[in-house]
Amino acid sequence: MLNIAGVKKGFQVGGNHIPILDIPQWKVDRGEKLAIIGPSGSGKSTLLHIISGVLRADSGEVQIDGQLLHRMTESVRDNFRAGHIGYILQDFHLIPSLTARQNVEIVMSGKMGAAERRERVDSWFERVHLADRSRHLPSQLSRGQQQRVAMIRALINEPALILADEPTGSLDWETADEVTGLLLELCRGEQHTLIVVTHDLNMADRFPKCVHISEINRINGVKRSANVREERAI
Ligand SMILES: Nc1ncnc2c1ncn2[C@@H]1O[C@H](COP(=O)(O)OP(=O)(O)OP(=O)(O)O)[C@@H](O)[C@H]1O
DSSP states (O other): OEEEEEEEEEEEETTEEEEEEEEEEEEEOTTOEEEEEOOTTSSHHHHHHHHHTSSOOSEEEEEETTEEGGGSOHHHHHHHHHHHEEEEETTOOOOTTSOHHHHHHTTSOTTSOHHHHHHHHHHHHHHTTOGGGTTSOGGGSOHHHHHHHHHHHHHTTOOSEEEEESTTTTSOHHHHHHHHHHHHHHTOSTTOEEEEEOSOHHHHHTSSEEEEGGGTOOOOOSOOOSSHHHHHHO
């Protein structure tokens, strides 16, 4: 489903080129549920940005479902992203002036009829146990509820690939555990590939597969430990 070959990425800082990513080869199979862990500054978010196409690699190839992102024009890439990729962020990024369901409807295809759209949105709010909250504004929802709305927004178009950057990063332990369970349940099955970047080791433990960023990225610019629990104490 995802194939990365020879990807390099660096940033210009104060006239210096700082290499961040060097990924000779990395593959994620369809239907995999994968957590990526590793220290702050090791390029995890940058990797997700490159996979989603919001950031361009300096060189190399990213292929999703056989399609090469860097060969697409910007508008084709935007359409591809909207149809194939769902993105969940730590801070939800809900539009404050829109209700929960409007925040979801805004990403849905205009081609869908009003009744079908309503039914689909209703069924997703039921799935995340927020049926009675869909007409609330984000400010009237708890952080865990806001993240559940953001999850619906990422999943409503049934993307094949779901990327989540620290989805539990701003939640308390219990809510984080709930959100993790829900995310895994919603992404169950072969049709959803899920890649989560997290510092939350309880979350990572619940994933069928967990990799350290150093297993993917050859750049060793930050202090790393093979043992992530030790790393947290550094
Ligand atoms: N636009 C940018 N310009 C310059 N440097 C950048 C830019 N974006 C990211 N970086 C640098 O790239 C490195 C990797 O950042 P990234 O956010 O990918 O790390 P991360 O592993 O996700 O960290 P964290 O776990 O703290 O979120 C950092 O040193 C960061 O400062």
